[in-house]
Amino acid sequence: MFSEKSIIVTGAASGIGRACARRLLGAENQVVAVDLEREALETALGAESDCLKFFTGDVARTMTADGAAALAVESFGCVDGLAHFAAAHSKLNWDQADEDxxxxxxxxxxxxxxxxxxxxAQVMIDQGTKGAIVLTSSGGVLMGGTGENGRGGPAYTTSKGGVLVLVRTLAKSWGKYGIRVNAISPGVVETAMTSEYSDEAMAGAASRAALGRVSQPEEQAAAAIWLLSDESGFITGENTNINGGAAFG
Ligand SMILES: NC(=O)c1ccc[n+]([C@@H]2O[C@H](COP(=O)([O-])OP(=O)(O)OC[C@H]3O[C@@H](n4cnc5c(N)ncnc54)[C@H](O)[C@@H]3O)[C@@H](O)[C@H]2O)c1
Known part of the structure; x- marks a missing residue:
């Protein structure tokens, strides 16, 4: 684990993002925590401090992305890494999912x-320093999605498949700047996102994993932080499955 790095963490008010932000702060890093609502960020992480700043907004808007990066530079002088977990889930199958x-x-x-x-990355390139980015895919990409048994529907799994392509594409573009881009693909994790899953769906996910259980958010956060660290310094454009040995099918 590293310390005294400036890291942007999205989805930081809940689940894996919250676990990641807490772990980074615990190791004396500086965090810009991004999520939709300030109150939820405060509940998850406590009040803002010299090491913790909040940026609220939709990650799909340029003003949020640029604003969070600018806040990191303004508050901590640089951006060393991005841990991006914010996402929306959709269980609707093909016959229910519409254009919207x-x-x-x-x-x-x-x-x-x-x-x-x-x-x-734009900040890292402008400041002339290397850095690392972790984006979040999903184990659901391997099995497709019908929205049944606690699995995402086609919109969700297709979007998460796209993240893997995005990672490869950006890794190729930014490798020359020393910026690494990798993905994690969680199996089923006990978070707000899976809180509506039935007991049967959670038991099914546990039984598909070689380890016989679902994951805790801290396990996902630890792997993401390792991918941000210099210990993974020659890994880029890759996907790491963190699913307890799940045999998806
Ligand atoms: N939980 C699982 O079983 C699981 C499995 C595979 C992949 N994942 C992925 O892991 C990541 C984290 O999931 P989690 O389980 O911690 O979810 P979570 O629901 O606990 O947390 C997601 C956070 O993202 C925020 N968010 C959602 N949309 C946003 C937006 N447009 N802008 C800003 N913030 C937004 C939410 O407010 C929430 O705080 C997601 O990318 C998810 O797809 C989760």
Whole structure:
């Protein structure tokens, strides 16, 4: 684990993002925490401090991405990394998902990580320092999505498949600047996103994993932080499955 780095964490009010922000702050890093509502950020992480700043807004908007990056520079002098977890879930299957639903999910889950990564990388390029970016895909990409048994529907899984392509594309563009871009693909994690899953769906997810259980957000955060650290310094454009050995099918 590193310390005294300036990291932007999105989706920081809940689940994996909250666990990541807490862990980074615990190791004396500086965090710009991004989410939709300030109150939720305060509830999750406590009040703003010299090491913690909040930026509220939709990650799919340029003003949010650029604003969060500017706040990191203003508050901490630089941007060393981005841990992007914010996303919207959709369980609607093909026959229920309409134009609006598909576009909503694509906007948050594809445009969002693109704009956040672009804003963070632009600062790194301008400041002439290397950095690392982690975007979040999903184990659901491997199995497709019907929205049943606690799985995402086609809009969600397609958006998360796009994240893997985005990671490869951006890694190619920014490698020459020493900026690494990687994805994590969580299996089922106990967070607000999965709180509506039935007991049966959660048990099914646990039984599909070799480890026989679902994941805790801290386990996902730890892997993302490792991908931000110099210990993974020659890894870029890759996806890391963090699913307890799930045999998706
Ligand atoms: N929980 C799982 O089982 C699971 C499995 C695979 C992948 N993932 C992925 O992991 C990431 C984190 O998920 P989680 O389980 O911690 O979810 P969560 O619902 O607990 O947290 C997501 C956070 O993102 C925020 N958010 C949503 N839309 C936003 C937007 N447009 N702009 C800014 N913030 C927004 C929410 O307010 C929330 O605080 C997501 O990308 C999710 O798709 C989760």
């Amino acid at each position: 639903e598909f576009n909503r999910i694509m906007s948050v889950n594809i445009t969002g990580p693109f704009l956040m990564a672009k804003a963070a």
